[in-house]
Amino acid sequence: xxxxxxxxxxxxxxxxxxxxxxxxxxxxxxxxxxxxxxxxxxxxxxxxxxxxxxxxxxxxxxxxxxxxxxxxxxxxxxxxxxxxxxxxxxxxxxxxxxxxxxxxxxxxxxxxxxxxxxxxxxxxxxxxxxxxxxxxxxxxxxxxxxxxxxxxxxxxxxxxxxxxxxxxxxxxxxxxxxxxxxxxxxxxxxxxxxxxxxxxxxxxxxxxxxxxxxxxxxxxxxxxxxxxxxxxxxxxxxxxxxxxxxxxxxxxxxxxxxxxxxxxxxxxxxxxxxxxxxxxxxx
Amino acid sequence: xxxxxxxxxxxxxxxxxxxxxxxxxxxxxxxxxxxxxxxxxxxxxxxxxxxxxxxxxxxxxxxxxxxxxxxxxxxxxxxxxxxxxxxxxxxxxxxxxxxxxxxxxxxxxxxxxxxxxxxxxxxxxxxxxxxxxxxxxxxxxxxxxxxxxxxxxxxxxxxxxxxxxxxxxxxxxxxxxxxxxxxxxxxxxxxxxxxxxxxxxxxxxxxxxxxxxxxxxxxxxxxxxxxxxxxxxxxxxxxxxxxxxxxxxxxxxxxxxxxxxxxxxxxxxxxxxx
Numbered sequence: 001x002x003x004x005x006x007x008x009x010x011x012x013x014x015x016x017x018x019x020x021x022x023x024x025x026x027x028x029x030x031x032x033x034x035x036x037x038x039x040x041x042x043x044x045x046x047x048x049x050x051x052x053x054x055x056x057x058x059x060x061x062x063x064x065x066x067x068x069x070x071x072x073x074x075x076x077x078x079x080x081x082x083x084x085x086x087x088x089x090x091x092x093x094x095x096x097x098x099x100x101x102x103x104x105x106x107x108x109x110x111x112x113x114x115x116x117x118x119x120x121x122x123x124x125x126x127x128x129x130x131x132x133x134x135x136x137x138x139x140x141x142x143x144x145x146x147x148x149x150x151x152x153x154x155x156x157x158x159x160x161x162x163x164x165x166x167x168x169x170x171x172x173x174x175x176x177x178x179x180x181x182x183x184x185x186x187x188x189x190x191x192x193x194x195x196x197x198x199x200x201x202x203x204x205x206x207x208x209x210x211x212x213x214x215x216x217x218x219x220x221x222x223x224x225x226x227x228x229x230x231x232x233x234x235x236x237x238x239x240x241x242x243x244x245x246x247x248x249x250x251x252x253x254x255x256x257x258x259x260x261x262x263x264x265x266x267x268x269x270x271x272x273x274x275x276x277x278x279x280x281x282x283x
Numbered sequence: 284x285x286x287x288x289x290x291x292x293x294x295x296x297x298x299x300x301x302x303x304x305x306x307x308x309x310x311x312x313x314x315x316x317x318x319x320x321x322x323x324x325x326x327x328x329x330x331x332x333x334x335x336x337x338x339x340x341x342x343x344x345x346x347x348x349x350x351x352x353x354x355x356x357x358x359x360x361x362x363x364x365x366x367x368x369x370x371x372x373x374x375x376x377x378x379x380x381x382x383x384x385x386x387x388x389x390x391x392x393x394x395x396x397x398x399x400x401x402x403x404x405x406x407x408x409x410x411x412x413x414x415x416x417x418x419x420x421x422x423x424x425x426x427x428x429x430x431x432x433x434x435x436x437x438x439x440x441x442x443x444x445x446x447x448x449x450x451x452x453x454x455x456x457x458x459x460x461x462x463x464x465x466x467x468x469x470x471x472x473x474x475x476x477x478x479x480x481x482x483x484x485x486x487x488x489x490x491x492x493x494x495x496x497x498x499x500x501x502x503x504x505x506x507x508x509x510x511x512x513x514x515x516x517x518x519x520x521x522x523x524x525x526x527x528x529x530x531x532x533x534x535x536x537x538x539x540x541x542x543x544x545x546x547x548x549x550x551x552x553x554x555x556x557x
Contacts (some may be wrong), residue, residue, distance in 0.1 A: 170380040173353050178397045178445075188393070192384045214315050274383045274425050 059243040062248065067243035075232065075244075079251050082228040085141070085213040086259075087203025089148030096149065097156025098198065104157075105190060106182075107165040115161075122154040126212065144216040144228075151212030152205040159201030192255050196275045199267040206259040214252060255257040296449040300328040301375065302364050303481055304350065307396075309359035311345055311507075320433035321506035322358070323449045327372040327483065332475060333491035334484045334499045336538065338546050342507020343485045347451050350483060373442030373480075375452040379434035381426040381441075387413070398445075406446075412440040415474060432463035439471070450479040456491070468494055469522065476519055489542060493534045494521060501538070503545040513538050 011019065020193050047053070048060045055063060068075065100118070104111035126147050137143045167190055175185050217230035229248050236245040271277060306325040312318050320342040327333055335343040335467060339405050348354040349361065376545055381390045389396075391412055395405040413419055416436040426434055435455060456464040458504060472495060492499045496515050503510040517530055525531050 053316070168380065170378060171349075171382070172375045173382060174374065174376070174393075175397070176353065177372065177393045179353060180397045185399055188396070192382065195384070216522055 021145075028168055056240040056242050059246055064246040066249040071244055071247060074173060077246060077253060078227060078229045078232045078248070079255065081253065082210075082213055082217065082230070082252075084226065085144045085216070085228065086210045086255075089145050089152055089212060090206060090209040090260055091150035092145065092149045093156055093209060094202065097153045097201065097205070098160050099156050100153075101160035101164055101194075102186065102191075103227045104161050105186070111161065118157055121150055125189060126151050130216065134220075140220070144213060144220060147216030147219075148209050148212030151215070152209035155204040155208065156198065156201040159197040159204075163197030165192045166197070167193045170197070189219050196271055196277060199270065203260065203263045205265060206263045207256055208254070210259060218267050294489050295424045296506055300314050301328045303327050303329045305329075305362050306346070306349075306366065307362065308407075309346075309349065309356045309361065310443070311342070311354070312357045312506040315528045320349075320356075321508050321526060323509050325458050325500065325509060325514075327481060328420065329448075329481055330479050332472075332482045332484065332495055332497045334486055334496040335502055336486055336489065336492045336499050336542060337502030337507075337510070338487065338504055338542075338549075340507070341502040341504040341545075343502050345452050345483050345503075345507065349519075350449075351451050369510075371448040371493065373445065373447035373450040375435075375438050375442045375450065377457060378427065378439040381434060381437055383426050386425055387418060387429070387437050390426070391444050394441060396444050404407075408444055412444045413444070416440045416470065420522045430463075431459055435459065435467060436470075441507050443480075446478075449481060451485065452482065454487065457487070465523075465526070466489070472519065472521060489535055489539045493531065493538050494526060499538050501541045501545050503548050505549045510548065513541055519528045538548060 040181075045060050045062070054251075059067075059112055100114075104115065110273065130147060133143055133146055137146060167276060171193075172185075175189055178186070213228070214230045217228040218234065229252055232248045233245055236242070236248065285340055286525055304327040306323050306469055309320060309323040309325075310318070311320040323342075323346060327344075335346060337343050345354070363546060382393065385393070390399075391409045392402065393404045395408065396402075410419075410422075413422065416439055417435050418433065418440065421429065421433070426437070429437070438455070456467055459467065468491065482495075484492070484495060493515055499513045500509055501511045501513065502508065513534075515534055517525065517534065
């Protein structure tokens with residue numbers, strides 16, 4: 001027995017190559033994108049210097065960083081405004097999307113009747129709807145929220161509806177056999193079964209609510225009504241303040257990445273014990 | 284042999300257990316026009332271990348769903364003795380059909396939970412049932428951490444936790460390997476002998492039906508119907524020794540002959556099984 005274990009520890013060339021490969025991939029997974037990113041920034045800096053590009057066309061990365069520091073007060077207070085709209089609209093998208101999905105799940109007829117409306121809302125570009133909202137809604141925050149919500153709620157609605165309807169047929173029979181009420185079936189069977197689908201939708205909606213918030217601010221900001229990051233970008237554009245424009249852009253990007261990472265982590269934590277998507281692959 | 288069997292189970296004056304359920308002239312036609320069952324007469328007595336044996340398409344699963352109340356007959360009727368509701372029926376599906384997100388404990392608790400029994404109140408029953416299926420210590424595992432056989436044990440524990448009077452099983456061990464299947468067969472028999480509930484067991488395995496049952500009902504296809512019945516007059520407890528005994532081999536042979544006749548009886552009316 002020990003003899004076998006001893007030889008098992010000495011990997012054959014194929015297995016040791018595979019182990020080395022895996023080790024490299026683990027490091028490469030984060031080191032590679034990081035290296036490329038650093039390279040790109042250095043290249044950006046060099047291009048500015050070599051071509052003597054003026055700062056109002058393309059600022060050097062150092063200048064952007066400097067601006068991010070100098071204008072921090074202004075930029076971050078704007079970021080807070082944008083974030084408030086983003087998270088509120090994401091929250092409303094979750095409530096609205098899941099609520100509608102649960103409503104749809106109660107009856108095929110309801111779903112058949114109302115799903116097309118959701119699709120219409122989804123496929124009509126928000127920029128085109130905004131002027132209407134601008135006429136009908138007075139409150140600035142409500143205006144922006146409505147815009148961001150329209151953009152973000154659809155993936156949650158669509159995914160959750162799919163999830164609620166993809167419950168194992170036998171499990172449904174089991175609940176029926178045990179005399180489960182409609183509410184019990186929803187609570188103990190359909191909602192948990194829909195969880196992976198919902199979380200998939202949430203990840204998409206997280207990014208979309210930020211996009212929705214920024215787009216709404218852009219349209220509203222063009223009319224001088226907003227104080228979010230988008231209006232900072234428009235303002236900086238008018239004043240040819242490219243460094244601040246870049247700084248604002250970077251803030252938005254980072255926010256989007258952060259939202260995605262946080263939602264991915266939440267999804268992983270909820271699903272890690274049971275769902276295929278969260279399981280580690282084994283050979 | 285018959286003497287021994289009678290000595291073990293309480294009987295009525297007629298020498299038979301009281302009737303639990305009788306299917307009378309039951310037929311089922313699906314909306315697509317397929318006749319799943321035709322004129323099925325079946326008497327199920329208290330304490331029976333009855334197998335429905337037949338080729339695919341003979342309506343054995345449909346019969347089980349009718350008994351469970353998951354489906355209603357097109358014609359004929361099911362007569363239950365006394366009042367029986369769904370609380371008195373346990374069902375084991377072909378797949379383990381567990382909630383993948385819930386622990387073993389929560390899966391077994393589920394039928395009680397749906398009846399409003401709290402976790403604390405359900406705990407003794409769930410713990411006892413888990414020990415009966417030899418899963419003590421796995422309360423907190425989730426289904427994906429279990430083997431196929433263990434998942435099926437959880438499924439059986441879940442069906443039995445409400446102490447049903449009748450347990451319906453739809454080819455429960457068909458997907459398991461032979462060694463695991465033998466083990467589960469033995470454990471199921473042990474459970475049945477201790478509790479003396481009634482079992483209706485759907486299978487397409489001659490060997491499994493003979494090993495487990497007190498009665499084997501052979502069904503034929505197109506249309507699904509009862510073709511013949513075979514009492515299995517071998518004493519319980521049945522163990523590994525029974526599995527290799529000449530008695531068992533002879534009984535399997537008999538059941539196999541009836542099954543072959545049942546299959547041949549439809550051979551004229553179908554071409555390729557589809």
